[in-house]
Amino acid sequence: MLALVQRVSEARVVIDGQVAGEIGPGLLVLVCAERGDGKGQADRLLAKLLKLRIFSDEAGKMNRSVQDTGGGLLIVSQFTLAADTSSGNRPSFTGAAAPGEGRRLYDHFVAQTRAAHPVVATGRFAADMKVHLVNDGPVTIPLRVA
Numbered sequence: 001m002l003a004l005v006q007r008v009s010e011a012r013v014v015i016d017g018q019v020a021g022e023i024g025p026g027l028l029v030l031v032c033a034e035r036g037d038g039k040g041q042a043d044r045l046l047a048k049l050l051k052l053r054i055f056s057d058e059a060g061k062m063n064r065s066v067q068d069t070g071g072g073l074l075i076v077s078q079f080t081l082a083a084d085t086s087s088g089n090r091p092s093f094t095g096a097a098a099p100g101e102g103r104r105l106y107d108h109f110v111a112q113t114r115a116a117h118p119v120v121a122t123g124r125f126a127a128d129m130k131v132h133l134v135n136d137g138p139v140t141i142p143l144r145v146a
Helices: 039-051 099-116
Strands: 002-015 018-023 026-032 062-064 072-077 120-122 129-144
Touching (some): 002 039, 018 072, 026 099, 039 099, 039 129, 072 099
Antiparallel strands (some): 002 129
């Protein structure tokens, strides 16, 4: 599975003009299931995400996790993270999981995240979403687990 993690001061997802999910300080997580991924990859991605030390400690070093800070998590499905741009100018998305499998893994990831962390908001799988964020730092970290 792939994720693009952004440390944010605030973030929200708007669908059809309505706020679907929003957080204050925390992490915006764009997540993508790839072909061949299963629940194991989703669980490993979550474990890495929750322990990722990208928040500042008292000395100003990135030494604290979202669990340490109590920040929110905004989870947004984004199959375009699997884009292959190695040939031509139009991205290929053949590396992304099929929609049904992608939805199943996204739903599993969200459920596991909600069980493990107190502040979780989401977008909606396969919806046309407008994502608003204030990137804090900026800090943007790509994650991939096999």
